[in-house]
Amino acid sequence: MGLKAYLLLALLVVVLIAILIGVELFKNNDEASVEPKSLAMTFKGDPRTSRAFTWYTNNPDTGAVLQIAKGSDIRSFDGKEVMTFAGKSAKLDTGKSGKQGVHKAEATGLEPGTEYSYRVGNGSDNGWSEPAVFATEAAAHAGFTFINVTDSQGVTAKDFELWSNTLDKAFATFPGAEFIVHNGDLTENPEDEQAWDAFFGKARKWLTRLPLMPVTGNHDEADGKADRFVSHFNVSANGAEGSIPGTSYSFDYGDVHFVVMNTESNMKAQTKWLQTDLAGTDKPWKIVALHRGPYAGNMYEKVQDWVSVFDEFGVDLVLQGHNHEYSRSFPLRGGRKAGEGEGAVYVVTNTSGQKFNKKKDDLFYHKVHFQNGRQMFAGITIEGKTLTYQAYDVAGNMLDEFAIRHR
Numbered sequence: 001m002g003l004k005a006y007l008l009l010a011l012l013v014v015v016l017i018a019i020l021i022g023v024e025l026f027k028n029n030d031e032a033s034v035e036p037k038s039l040a041m042t043f044k045g046d047p048r049t050s051r052a053f054t055w056y057t058n059n060p061d062t063g064a065v066l067q068i069a070k071g072s073d074i075r076s077f078d079g080k081e082v083m084t085f086a087g088k089s090a091k092l093d094t095g096k097s098g099k100q101g102v103h104k105a106e107a108t109g110l111e112p113g114t115e116y117s118y119r120v121g122n123g124s125d126n127g128w129s130e131p132a133v134f135a136t137e138a139a140a141h142a143g144f145t146f147i148n149v150t151d152s153q154g155v156t157a158k159d160f161e162l163w164s165n166t167l168d169k170a171f172a173t174f175p176g177a178e179f180i181v182h183n184g185d186l187t188e189n190p191e192d193e194q195a196w197d198a199f200f201g202k203a204r205k206w207l208t209r210l211p212l213m214p215v216t217g218n219h220d221e222a223d224g225k226a227d228r229f230v231s232h233f234n235v236s237a238n239g240a241e242g243s244i245p246g247t248s249y250s251f252d253y254g255d256v257h258f259v260v261m262n263t264e265s266n267m268k269a270q271t272k273w274l275q276t277d278l279a280g281t282d283k284p285w286k287i288v289a290l291h292r293g294p295y296a297g298n299m300y301e302k303v304q305d306w307v308s309v310f311d312e313f314g315v316d317l318v319l320q321g322h323n324h325e326y327s328r329s330f331p332l333r334g335g336r337k338a339g340e341g342e343g344a345v346y347v348v349t350n351t352s353g354q355k356f357n358k359k360k361d362d363l364f365y366h367k368v369h370f371q372n373g374r375q376m377f378a379g380i381t382i383e384g385k386t387l388t389y390q391a392y393d394v395a396g397n398m399l400d401e402f403a404i405r406h407r
Helices: 003-034 157-173 193-202 227-231 267-279 301-312
Strands: 039-043 051-057 065-070 083-085 088-093 100-107 115-121 130-137 143-149 181-182 210-216 249-253 257-258 287-293 317-321 327-328 345-349 364-372 376-383 386-393 398-405
Touching: 039 193, 039 210, 051 115, 065 100, 083 100, 088 227, 100 115, 143 157, 143 345, 157 193, 157 376, 157 386, 210 257, 257 267, 267 301, 287 301, 327 398, 345 376, 345 386
Parallel strands: 143 181, 181 210, 257 287, 287 317, 317 345
Antiparallel strands: 039 051, 051 100, 065 083, 065 115, 088 100, 115 130, 143 376, 249 257, 327 345, 327 364, 376 386, 386 398
């Protein structure tokens, strides 16, 4: 064989190798494009019998499937006991990242107080998330604990490591906590999809196992738009008429009625909805979560109409964000300090992210008010006629504690 033939053969071999590499790369990229990311679990229906899920994919054209099986040690989702739920998919233009797929699905008909394994994806062999486990709310229980955090508000992956570390410490301190309430400003810029990837990715081990109930902050809704924020969560559509769906809603858990308000828009309509919503619950405990608080580091006058409704219907606790400092009020009623158990307590659990504000001036309603410069979280336990609130910093120091008791 001559030199020319050898060269042609070598060139042919190189071309074949290049083609094989290209095929493999295309295959890997195609698999990565349908791989679920930014997976979030929420309450949408009854927490005893349902769970809702949202996830993104880089491929905007792939489908949405949710599979669930009873038990925490499911190695295969091929058995007869597996329940399959079809979800809905939409395309979202994420700017520099191009169009991505937004997928939402809900599992219903579950059993109370039961562990389930689940996965989400498009139904193809390579298009599933890693299996994770959650537990439904018990049919009846003596009490429960949940975690409250606020203002993770990061930009970089390093910022969201702080958010993740906060949750790590929160669940080490309260290992039995059953869900999270986040009081808004999840990221700095709602249009920054890389920040959302980091928000969900860094805290993946918690957010795939426990519901995260989100509040809309001023960094989640901007200029009357909250498309990115609401696209990441699948919550009840029972909110105020005229509000962006997913920014105001309510749900029950145990003996508590939770109301999530949106301080960024549609304020008057929410006042009417709040009255109707609170009038319609028979739960003995009422907790409201919002972002810009009426009695936080400072006062937000635009929500004072809501305060009158809180007083009218006996709201016990108002969870706030926005101020990036720690603040806890005396019990308040009618804009004045009230006796123990005679008014709502208003709290801001500092921040779970990288931004701290200078402590504002003390005001008449402040019972505890400080800036410690560390991420914080609270564990809130409702058991019978007692609500216990405990606030910790990320180092594990308990910095505040109080109880509200029903007579």
